[in-house]
Amino acid sequence: METQLDPMTDDLPLMANTSYMLVKHYILDLDVDFKSKVIEGIIVLFFETGSRYRKNSSTGKGSCQSQFGETCKMRASELCHTPVTNVSACSSKTEYNDIAVCGKGEEDTSDKNGNHSNEEQASGISSSKDCCDIENHGNKDFLLVLDCCDLSVLKVEEVDVAAVSGIEKFTRSAELTDVSKELENLRNQIVHELVTLPADRWKEQLYYFTRCSRAPGCGELLFTTGTWSLEIRKSGIQTPTDFPHAIRIWYKTKPEGRSVTWTTDQSGRPCVYTMGSPINNRALFPCQEPPIALSTWQASVRTAAGFVVLMSGENSAEPVQLREGILSWYYYVTMPMPASTFTIAVGCWQEVKQQSFTAAIQTNIEFSLPSSQADFRWHEEICGHVEYPCRFQNPAARLQAVIPYRVFAPWCLVEHCEECLLQLIPQCLSAAYTTLGTHPFSRLDVLIVPSNFSSLGMASPHIIFLSQSVLPGGSHLCGTRLCHEIAHAWFGLAIGARDWTEEWISEGFATFLEDIFWARAQQQLSHDEVRGQRELKALLRWRRLRDEVQNSEEELQVLRPKKESTGELSESGASVVKHGLKAEKIFMQVHYLKGYFLLRSLARTIGEASYLASLRKFVHRFHGQLVLSQ
Numbered sequence: 001m002e003t004q005l006d007p008m009t010d011d012l013p014l015m016a017n018t019s020y021m022l023v024k025h026y027i028l029d030l031d032v033d034f035k036s037k038v039i040e041g042i043i044v045l046f047f048e049t050g051s052r053y054r055k056n057s058s059t060g061k062g063s064c065q066s067q068f069g070e071t072c073k074m075r076a077s078e079l080c081h082t083p084v085t086n087v088s089a090c091s092s093k094t095e096y097n098d099i100a101v102c103g104k105g106e107e108d109t110s111d112k113n114g115n116h117s118n119e120e121q122a123s124g125i126s127s128s129k130d131c132c133d134i135e136n137h138g139n140k141d142f143l144l145v146l147d148c149c150d151l152s153v154l155k156v157e158e159v160d161v162a163a164v165s166g167i168e169k170f171t172r173s174a175e176l177t178d179v180s181k182e183l184e185n186l187r188n189q190i191v192h193e194l195v196t197l198p199a200d201r202w203k204e205q206l207y208y209f210t211r212c213s214r215a216p217g218c219g220e221l222l223f224t225t226g227t228w229s230l231e232i233r234k235s236g237i238q239t240p241t242d243f244p245h246a247i248r249i250w251y252k253t254k255p256e257g258r259s260v261t262w263t264t265d266q267s268g269r270p271c272v273y274t275m276g277s278p279i280n281n282r283a284l285f286p287c288q289e290p291p292i293a294l295s296t297w298q299a300s301v302r303t304a305a306g307f308v309v310l311m312s313g314e315n316s317a318e319p320v321q322l323r324e325g326i327l328s329w330y331y332y333v334t335m336p337m338p339a340s341t342f343t344i345a346v347g348c349w350q351e352v353k354q355q356s357f358t359a360a361i362q363t364n365i366e367f368s369l370p371s372s373q374a375d376f377r378w379h380e381e382i383c384g385h386v387e388y389p390c391r392f393q394n395p396a397a398r399l400q401a402v403i404p405y406r407v408f409a410p411w412c413l414v415e416h417c418e419e420c421l422l423q424l425i426p427q428c429l430s431a432a433y434t435t436l437g438t439h440p441f442s443r444l445d446v447l448i449v450p451s452n453f454s455s456l457g458m459a460s461p462h463i464i465f466l467s468q469s470v471l472p473g474g475s476h477l478c479g480t481r482l483c484h485e486i487a488h489a490w491f492g493l494a495i496g497a498r499d500w501t502e503e504w505i506s507e508g509f510a511t512f513l514e515d516i517f518w519a520r521a522q523q524q525l526s527h528d529e530v531r532g533q534r535e536l537k538a539l540l541r542w543r544r545l546r547d548e549v550q551n552s553e554e555e556l557q558v559l560r561p562k563k564e565s566t567g568e569l570s571e572s573g574a575s576v577v578k579h580g581l582k583a584e585k586i587f588m589q590v591h592y593l594k595g596y597f598l599l600r601s602l603a604r605t606i607g608e609a610s611y612l613a614s615l616r617k618f619v620h621r622f623h624g625q626l627v628l629s630q
Contacts, residue, residue, distance in 0.1 A: 012278060012580025014500075015229040016288035017145045018573035019052035020240040023288045024195040026339070027213040028299040032307070032346050034270045037262045040252035043285050044159060044213040045146075046191050047245045050573065141233045142243050145572070148230035150257035150283035153223060156232050158244040160218035161190045164211045170194055184242065187218075191245040199387045202334045206298060212246060221247065230286045249286055259283035260344075265410040265450045266468060271347025273449060273465070276458045278581050280340035287339035290573060291496055291626055294336035294386065302328045303346055310408060312343040312461040314442055333461060335388050335440075335624065341493060343460035345447055349408035352417040385624025392438050392623060401433040402426045403441065409448035416471040417448065420478050424521070428482045431520035432489075435513065435612060436619050440494035446482075454586060457481050459488035483517035484510050490619050498626035499567045501578045504559045505629065508595015511541075512603075516612065538600065545593040556582065557590050560629060567628050 023045050030041035161167060162183065170193035171186060194212070197205045221244070223232045230249075237243050255262065259282065261275045274281065280289060288295075301309045305325050309317065313331025320328045383390050391397035405425050409417050425446065433439060445463045448471070458465040464485045470478045491513070492506030515537060519530040549557055560566050561578040569575045579585060603611040 010579055010582040012577040013228050014147060014289045014575050014577065015145050016147050016290055016293065016573065017143075018050055018288055018290050018293050019569070020050040020142070020572060021047045021053075021144055021243065021245075022050045023293050023295050023339075024048050024336075025209055025295055026285070026287070026297040026299075027209060028285060028297065028301075029213070030299065030301050032272065032301060032303040032309075034262075034272070034304070034307075037255035037272075038252050039260070039272070039284070042248055042250055044246065044248045045286075046195055046209065046212075047243075047247075048192065048195055049240050049245075052571065052573070053240045140238050141235060142237055142239055144232045144240075144243060144247075145574070146230045146232070146286040147228065147282040147289040148225060148286040149228055149279055150254050150259070151225070151230075151286065152252050152254065153225050153230055153286070154250040154252070156221040156223045156247060156249050157217035158187075158219050158221060158234070159212060159246040159248050160187065160215050161194075161212040161246050162187050163215050163218075164208070167208065167212070170208070184244075188241070188245040199334075199389045202389050206332055206334075209298060213248070217248060228282075251286065253284060257283035261452065263450050263452050265347055265349075267348070267410040267412045269348040269410070271345070271349075271450060273345035273347070274343050275449070275453060276455065276465075278585075281342050284342075284344075285339075289338075289340060290569070290575060291338040291340070291498065291500065292573065294338060294626075296333050296336055296388075297342065298330070298332040299344075300328055300330045301344070301346070302326055306348055307346055308349045308351075308408065310345045310349065310445055310447055310463060312337075312341060312463050314462060316404070316406065316443060316445075335390075335461070336386060337461055337493070338496065341460050343458075343463055343465075345449065345463075345465070347450075348410070349447065350411045350414050352407040352409055352414050352422060354418070354422050383624060384621060388624070390624065391440060391442065392620065397442070398438045400439060401430045403429060403439045403443055405429070405444040405446065407446045407448075410450075413448050413468060413471065420471055420475060421446065421448075421466075421482075424475060424479050424482055427521040427523075428479060428486055428517055431483070431517040432486050432513075434520055435516050435616075436490050437616050440489050440623055444486075457485045459485040459492060461493055479521060480514050480518050483521065484514040487513040487517060490623070494623040495619065496626045498628050499562065500580070501561050502559065502566065502629055504591040504595035504598075505627065507592040508599055511592045511596040512599040516608075541593050541596060544589055545597070548588060548590050548593070552584070552588060552590070555579070556585065556588060557594075559591060559594055 025046040027044040028041065029043075030039050032039050167190055170190045191212075194205060194208055219234075221232050221234050223230060225231075232247065234243060253260065258277050258279050259274060260272050260277075262270070262272045265271050274284065277283070281287060282289060287293075299311060299313070301311070302322065303309060303326075305321070305327050307327070309319075309329035309331075311317070311329070311331040312333065314333050314335075315331060317329045317331050320330075322328050383392060407417050407421055407425070425444075429439070429444070441462050443462055447463065447465055448468055449465045451468055453465065453467050456467045456470060464482070466478075466481065466485070470481045487510040488506060491509035495505075497503065497505040515534050519525070519534065522530070525533070555561065556579060562568075606614075
């Protein structure tokens with residue numbers, strides 16, 4: 001059954017047609033200009049044919065053409081017929097209403113906070129027209145739809161990956177003919193072989209992704225931009241299988257773009273960072289927002305000397321001087337994640353150093369685990385996620401109680417971080433490891449973000465943002481918030497919600513686990529002191545929840561607002577985040593607190609030790625995957 005959506009509500013559309021084409025890897029090559037407050041550059045996207053099309057293809061090409069044809073017939077009257085680049089898409093309220101929510105699919109992981117208006121939402125584009133377009137001649141062209149907002153798209157082209165030297169190893173073809181159709185198939189075959197390389201060849205994979213991203217173009221693609229999407233097509237290409245699987249997009253952000261904020265830090269120096277917008281990263285780069293689009297990425301970011309670039313990346317990047325006054329920073333990830341978890345912060349951050357003696361002690365902590373935990377940790381099981389270099393299969397990673405970490409802050413807050421934050425990080429990381437086992441990510445940066453940050457903290461892969469507000473509150477406030485964000489490494493990032501509206505899966509677990517982690521981090525406290533502390537917090541949370549329930553809209557209090565439609569997508573893969581743009585949601589804690597009390601009740605029913613043991617098993621089974629409440 002299709003759900004008709006009202007464009008005047010506060011639902012956030014996820015427009016990307018992931019059922020037809022699925023992004024597997026991004027390469028970003030960007031320049032950050034603080035004078036114009038613009039990030040400009042190139043993004044290269046590598047795709048695989050989507051699951052829905054592959055299933056339909058098994059019965060032959062005709063069935064796919066029939067499916068696309070039927071959709072085209074239904075939507076023909078609503079399409080833009082303008083086959084030129086860089087024009088606004090024709091859209092209407094009727095088109096927006098036709099986003100369907102039906103069929104099985106997958107959704108998003110990370111919690112993003114922000115307060116932005118919904119003034120442009122009524123001009124969104126219908127996702128039902130995302131599978132084809134009709135030219136004046138009546139030909140049905142496949143249409144690739146990406147989530148995109150507040151961006152100036154300058155050019156889109158196909159990448160000639162076949163021109164890369166040494167790429168022949170990724171082809172099964174004996175030889176190349178000069179038939180254009182065969183050349184197009186060869187390019188897509190190369191991309192397929194590249195994105196499906198086994199995990200132990202990840203360095204080679206990143207190397208060839210980089211080489212391919214620099215390959216020459218082989219033809220511009222037609223595109224239109226709308227309020228919520230970027231639509232791309234190649235004239236005469238009618239199926240996702242034949243559509244280019246490597247495309248390059250030239251674009252630049254806008255100063256008013258809602259994915260990043262340009263501001264000054266507490267020392268008065270300029271900076272820019274992703275502050276957790278409700279629209280996620282679609283105003284930072286064109287992407288596929290639905291969480292089913294689990295992807296890896298590489299990014300090179302250039303900025304003026306004196307600035308430090310921090311990013312969600314597995315490596316601790318060191319700057320390379322390109323020319324006088326310009327530095328380049330490079331990061332990568334090999335664990336597929338939703339594009340919404342990509343995070344960047346560029347500013348005059350100072351690294352907070354610790355004494356070498358203390359550092360040596362902290363980074364060499366090895367925990368003695370209870371025998372039941374140790375037995376479980378070494379129990380070899382095949383992971384259930386797509387293949388990537390997984391830490392749960394790495395014996396050294398499984399013994400690492402404290403992962404490498406760094407702390408950055410504006411220079412005026414460095415002393416505060418030395419006094420409080422630095423000593424807490426290894427304690428909290430060790431407590432988390434004792435509770436849940438293997439750290440899903442190999443390292444951690446912690447950044448004290450500018451004062452306009454609207455939350456106490458935000459977790460992304462390999463990096464945590466903390467508000468300056470946690471520093472003056474002593475070790476308790478700083479420690480509990482740090483534990484909360486560390487918990488998101490397991491619940492919210494390594495294990496994500498398949499439907500973004502089920503944010504309690506991330507926030508409820510993090511709120512419940514922050515108490516567990518913090519109790520274990522405070523080794524000097526007695527059992528009675530820990531119990532009293534947790535009971536007091538439970539009482540305060542109960543009062544906050546009671547006040548919210550009494551003073552907020554009932555529909556915003558529901559943990560599963562889409563009810564029986566939770567996790568369902570339209571035929572194309574498009575969906576919506578129910579109440580995703582509701583302004584008052586940023587101030588609400590109901591998903592944190594209801595989730596917390598649900599998990600607390602379960603733990604009290606079966607016993608905390610048994611419940612935590614079940615969570616460890618859950619983490620081991622479902623890391624790297626997306627889940628629903630069921």
